[in-house]
Amino acid sequence: xAEEPILLTDDPAPHVRRITLNRPNKRNALSNALRGEIFRAxxxxxxxxxxxxxxxxxxxSCFSSGYDLAGVGELPWHTAGAQGQWARHVxxxxxxxxxxxxxxxxxxxGWCLAGGSELAVACDLVYVAEDAQxxxxxxxxxxxxxxxxxxxxxxxxxxxxxxxxxxxxDGNEAVRLGFANRAYPLAELEPAVLAMAERIAKVDPELAQxxxxxxxxxxxxxxxxxxxxxxTDLHALGWHTRASREYMEKMRQGVTAALTERDGKxxxxxxxxx
Numbered sequence: 001x002a003e004e005p006i007l008l009t010d011d012p013a014p015h016v017r018r019i020t021l022n023r024p025n026k027r028n029a030l031s032n033a034l035r036g037e038i039f040r041a042x043x044x045x046x047x048x049x050x051x052x053x054x055x056x057x058x059x060x061s062c063f064s065s066g067y068d069l070a071g072v073g074e075l076p077w078h079t080a081g082a083q084g085q086w087a088r089h090v091x092x093x094x095x096x097x098x099x100x101x102x103x104x105x106x107x108x109x110g111w112c113l114a115g116g117s118e119l120a121v122a123c124d125l126v127y128v129a130e131d132a133q134x135x136x137x138x139x140x141x142x143x144x145x146x147x148x149x150x151x152x153x154x155x156x157x158x159x160x161x162x163x164x165x166x167x168x169x170d171g172n173e174a175v176r177l178g179f180a181n182r183a184y185p186l187a188e189l190e191p192a193v194l195a196m197a198e199r200i201a202k203v204d205p206e207l208a209q210x211x212x213x214x215x216x217x218x219x220x221x222x223x224x225x226x227x228x229x230x231x232t233d234l235h236a237l238g239w240h241t242r243a244s245r246e247y248m249e250k251m252r253q254g255v256t257a258a259l260t261e262r263d264g265k266x267x268x269x270x271x272x273x274x
Contacts, residue, residue, distance in 0.1 A: 009045075013194055063120065087146035106121075110133070114136050129183065130185055132170060142244050148234075
């Protein structure tokens with residue numbers, strides 16, 4: 001039997017392209033094969049004159065649990081090697097989405113962790129389920145984020161709390177802090193996202209492109225692009241700490257056991273609680 005595709009695309013409404021991460025048994029963990037498919041689908045939609053809005057979502061129980069730590073694979077596009085390569089690659093991916101002509105909407109439910117949260121915030125609009133769980137638990141044991149969007153979207157105090165605990169926030173809190181635009185009960189999320197996509201599609205696409213670019217240019221003037229790129233150097237330093245080296249040795253012995261040990265003392269994520 002042929003394997004089911006790891007990415008699905010459809011056109012659920014006029015001028016709307018929907019891209020679905022399709023590794024539900026892996027909680028849509030972002031292997032580099034999946035990441036490559038995502039970017040190919042995004043760029044194909046951006047070139048399609050019939051598409052005006054792109055929606056990105058996850059199949060199954062969640063949007064994405066983060067990067068596939070059990071087997072990430074070869075990078076899907078070239079990024080300069082050596083120290084900090086992974087973080088530079090991730091940030092480059094963020095801006096590849098920013099620089100698309102078409103608006104991209106993230107439809108987030110369930111877990112949206114680490115790399116999953118980075119993928120969501122790279123989108124132009126983010127709509128979440130009220131019971132979604134968004135967080136960056138890797139800061140507890142591995143390194144700072146490879147894409148430190150937190151300060152830019154949430155402000156210094158909330159970002160500091162996120163960085164010093166690795167705790168998750170639900171959809172309503174994500175809206176309050178600025179991670180997301182709006183939160184909905186899970187059953188209402190998909191129709192709400194499609195309604196917004198159809199509403200945006202009513203705007204002339206050439207004008208919509210300029211409007212999207214205007215918002216991003218203001219963030220860039222304030223230093224967001226440079227700030228995220230500078231953060232990749234601190235991410236690279238994180239891997240040289242004793243705590244990170246010791247934890248990665250545990251990861252090599254078993255990913256599940258290492259993650260359970262990481263979160264057990266906090267009683268969250270895979271170990272219960274929030």
